[in-house]
Amino acid sequence: MSEPVLVGCDFSSSPTRRKAIVLAFGGLVGGRVVLSRLERIESLEAFGRWLAQPGSWIGGFDFPFGLPRELVEHLDWPVQWRECIEHYAGLSRQEIRTTFAAFCAARPVGGKFAHRAFDKRAGSSPSMKWVNPPVAYMLHAALPLLLAANVHMPGLHEGDPSRVALEAYPGLLARELIGNRSYKNDDRAKQTPERLIARKDLLHALELGATRLALRLKLTNAQRDMLIEDASGDSLDAVLCLVQAAWAARHGAPRYGLPEAFDPLEGWILSA
Numbered sequence: 001m002s003e004p005v006l007v008g009c010d011f012s013s014s015p016t017r018r019k020a021i022v023l024a025f026g027g028l029v030g031g032r033v034v035l036s037r038l039e040r041i042e043s044l045e046a047f048g049r050w051l052a053q054p055g056s057w058i059g060g061f062d063f064p065f066g067l068p069r070e071l072v073e074h075l076d077w078p079v080q081w082r083e084c085i086e087h088y089a090g091l092s093r094q095e096i097r098t099t100f101a102a103f104c105a106a107r108p109v110g111g112k113f114a115h116r117a118f119d120k121r122a123g124s125s126p127s128m129k130w131v132n133p134p135v136a137y138m139l140h141a142a143l144p145l146l147l148a149a150n151v152h153m154p155g156l157h158e159g160d161p162s163r164v165a166l167e168a169y170p171g172l173l174a175r176e177l178i179g180n181r182s183y184k185n186d187d188r189a190k191q192t193p194e195r196l197i198a199r200k201d202l203l204h205a206l207e208l209g210a211t212r213l214a215l216r217l218k219l220t221n222a223q224r225d226m227l228i229e230d231a232s233g234d235s236l237d238a239v240l241c242l243v244q245a246a247w248a249a250r251h252g253a254p255r256y257g258l259p260e261a262f263d264p265l266e267g268w269i270l271s272a
Contacts, residue, residue, distance in 0.1 A: 003027060006249060007059035008168065008242030010234045013134060013141040017042050019186070023050070024238035026246070031209065033246040034218045038226075038235055044141055051149035051163070058256070060168030060245035061146075062237060063138035064127030065156060065267035068114035071103065071128050072265060081156050081265050082147070089144040093137055097130050117263055122172045122272040154256050156267055166248050166256055169269045170240035176212065177205040184233020191231035199228050199236060206243065213247045213271060244270040 008024040015021045020040035027034050041047045066081065067088065078084045091099070104112040113126040130136045152159040154166065174183065183198035185191055203224060209216035217239065219227070227236050248270055251257035262268040 004162070004164070004249065005055065005057040006033070006242055006245045007057050008238045008240065008245055009059060009061040010170070010237040010241065011061060011063045011138055011142055013063075013137040015042050015044060015047070019232075020234075021047050022234045022238040024235070024242040026242050028215075028246050028249055029218070031214065032216050032218045033243050035223055035239060035242065038238065044145065047142075048145040048148060051145055051151060051165075054162075056162045058164045058166070058245050058249045060166055060241035060248065060270055061142070062168055062170055062241050063142045064116075064124075064135050065139070065143065065153060065167040066116065066263075066265055067127055067139070068116050069263055069265050071100075071114040074103065074114070075099065079265055081267075084265060085143045085147065088140060091140070093130075093140065096136055096140060100128050100130055100136060103128075116266040118266075118269055118272045122169055122269045123175060124169050124171065124269060124272075153267075154254060154258055155262060155264055161253070164248075164253075164256065166245065166258070167267055167269050168241040168244040169272075170237040170244075172269065172272060173211060173213070173240045173244060174202060177210060178202050184231065184236065186232050188231075195231065196228065199231075199233070202236065203227055206239075211243075213243065215243055215246055215250075217243060247271055 006026045010022040012019050012021050020042045023039045025036045072079055072084055077087050113128055115126050119126060125135050127139055128136050146165055150159040151163040151165040152161050178198055178201050181198045183195050183202055206217040248256040258268050
């Protein structure tokens with residue numbers, strides 16, 4: 001049986017040609033993560049088609065797989081994961097914004113958002129956040145597509161075991177390697193030499209395998225140059241998710257490195 005393809009996904013909830021969903025494909029050879037190619041997907045429909053096609057892969061996806069339990073219980077939404085996601089998918093973005101803004105308005109300064117159990121550990125944004133970054137809309141756009149494609153989400157949804165989707169977060173791995181230095185920005189005016197140097201340092205550390213994941217990234221010179229030149233950081237974020245997917249593949253079924261016990265409503269970020 002051949003090894004599954006590894007995939008890292010940098011997601012956009014409103015993909016366009018300028019701001020596409022980026023998929024990084026690769027494989028695990030010994031302790032090395034070999035990047036084979038990058039693919040850009042410019043619509044949610046095309047992303048849904050890619051998810052649904054037959055194949056064998058383990059993927060790390062940069063969007064939340066669940067909402068905070070505190071929020072769900074407060075709103076009296078279903079507390080079973082699939083029913084909760086289906087309820088959430090039935091809302092419009094405007095309804096989500098209004099509901100979440102009302103929740104935040106009733107809470108004290110410094111504690112406006114509800115968090116998932118691992119957010120602090122991972123340094124991740126609360127999955128109910130609708131701006132900067134709009135992860136609530138990312139969840140709303142992506143999870144119904146994963147369910148429609150019947151991919152397997154360990155601990156959340158028993159789907160096709162040959163297509164395994166896990167929540168990844170590139171910021172977790174990036175911070176381990178370069179601290180809180182900023183390495184990307186979509187605004188051309190903010191694509192500074194300092195951020196360029198940070199991307200170079202981040203890639204160098206990934207190639208050295210200088211992380212607790214104990215994996216080294218293998219790139220061609222052309223791939224390295226392309227990842228450095230993409231000042232938006234989207235390609236690099238997809239590659240960071242690819243490395244997290246490789247870590248999951250090393251651990252293998254059934255947990256893929258996820259803890260034995262995590263909240264089956266909230267999910268978990270790989271390697272948090």
